Amino acid sequence: MIRHLPHSGIDKAEWDRMLLHCPDRVWYAQSWVLDRCAPQWEALLGDDGSIMPLLWRSKYGMAYLYQPYAIQYQGVFSPVRSATTDAAFLAAIPERFRYWDIHMNTGMQLMPSQDLRITTNSTQELSLRSHVEALRAAYSKGHRRNLRTGADEPEVSDRVGIPEFIALFARTTGRRYRNIPVGGIELLGHLLSGAKERDELTLLGVRRGAELLAAACFISWEGRAILLKSANTEAGQERKAMFRIVDHFIAEHAGSGLLLDFAGSNTPSVIRFNEGFGARSRLYLHLVRNRLPVPYRWFKR
Numbered sequence: 001m002i003r004h005l006p007h008s009g010i011d012k013a014e015w016d017r018m019l020l021h022c023p024d025r026v027w028y029a030q031s032w033v034l035d036r037c038a039p040q041w042e043a044l045l046g047d048d049g050s051i052m053p054l055l056w057r058s059k060y061g062m063a064y065l066y067q068p069y070a071i072q073y074q075g076v077f078s079p080v081r082s083a084t085t086d087a088a089f090l091a092a093i094p095e096r097f098r099y100w101d102i103h104m105n106t107g108m109q110l111m112p113s114q115d116l117r118i119t120t121n122s123t124q125e126l127s128l129r130s131h132v133e134a135l136r137a138a139y140s141k142g143h144r145r146n147l148r149t150g151a152d153e154p155e156v157s158d159r160v161g162i163p164e165f166i167a168l169f170a171r172t173t174g175r176r177y178r179n180i181p182v183g184g185i186e187l188l189g190h191l192l193s194g195a196k197e198r199d200e201l202t203l204l205g206v207r208r209g210a211e212l213l214a215a216a217c218f219i220s221w222e223g224r225a226i227l228l229k230s231a232n233t234e235a236g237q238e239r240k241a242m243f244r245i246v247d248h249f250i251a252e253h254a255g256s257g258l259l260l261d262f263a264g265s266n267t268p269s270v271i272r273f274n275e276g277f278g279a280r281s282r283l284y285l286h287l288v289r290n291r292l293p294v295p296y297r298w299f300k301r
Helices: 012-020 031-037 085-091 132-137 141-149 162-177 184-197 234-238 241-253 268-275
Strands: 002-005 042-046 051-054 056-059 062-065 097-103 116-127 201-208 211-221 224-232 259-261 280-290
Touching: 012 031, 012 051, 031 184, 042 085, 116 268, 132 241, 141 241, 162 184, 162 201, 162 211, 162 224, 184 201, 184 224, 201 241, 211 234, 211 241, 224 241, 234 241, 241 259, 268 280
Parallel strands: 062 097, 224 259
Antiparallel strands: 002 042, 042 051, 056 062, 097 280, 116 259, 116 280, 201 211, 211 224
16 A cells, blocks of 8 residues: 655654665655755655655646756655556555656656656766776776876865855856756755755865866765766866866775766766766656646646
C-alpha cells in the first residue's frame, strides 16, 4: 500500500531515515533541502520503504507538481525497486495535482501513456575510485591541453564565500542563459547556506588578485559529490579556470570512491566538458502530464 501524507503529517526524521535505506538516495531528497525549495511539499510512502516527495505549488487556484530551481530531479527512492514500483507511485499521486512538469531520478523506468509525455535528459557521472594519475589519463586530449595552458595561472582556492559566489553566478551564468526563474538565485543561496551549515559544501574558485574570475560549488553527501552550479567570467574562460577547478576537485578526492555527479545537461558543449574528464552519461526522465481544464490546458501544451 502507498500512503499519501500532507506536509503536516510528515515525520522529517523518519523521512531522512528511510531515505538513507535507499541505495539510490540523493542529496536533493533530504527533508531540509525539500523544506527550502518547496516548503509545503507532501509525500508518498510505500510499505516496502519506498518514498516519493511531491513538490508542488499553485496558480489560479490549481495545484501542480514542478521542478524547483537547482534541484536536478526527484522521483521514487526505494530500498528494493521492483518492476511495478515506479508506475504504482505515479498512480498514487493525488488527483488534485492536475499538471506535472517534473524530473525523475536515474533509477526510474516508465512507459509513456496516453496523457503522460516522457522525454529524456542527460547527466554525467565519474567515479573517483582510481588514483589521480589514472583519472587524469582518462581525460580527453583537449582537456589535458587546456590544463597545460592554464598551468601558470593563479592556483585554485577554497577561500570563496557564498555571497561572492552568488553574485558572480548571477552576473555570468544567470545572465548568459536567462533561464533562472523568479526567486531562483535566492533559493540557490539558501541551499548553499544550508549545505555549509551541515559541512556538505565546497566552494572553489580562481582569482586575479582580489577579483573572483570563476568558481564552482560542490555538494558532498553519502558518497556522492554534485557539481551543483558554476560561474565563469570571460577572463576565467581565457585562463581555463573551470578546467582547473574540476581537475583540482578530482585530484583532492582521487582514490576516495566518491562519485562525482556533474549534474548533467542537454547542451552539447556542457556534455563535452563533463565527458572530457572521463565522466559517463546516464539518462533520466522528464515527465509532463496535463489534466488541466480547458482553456488552461492549451496554455501548457
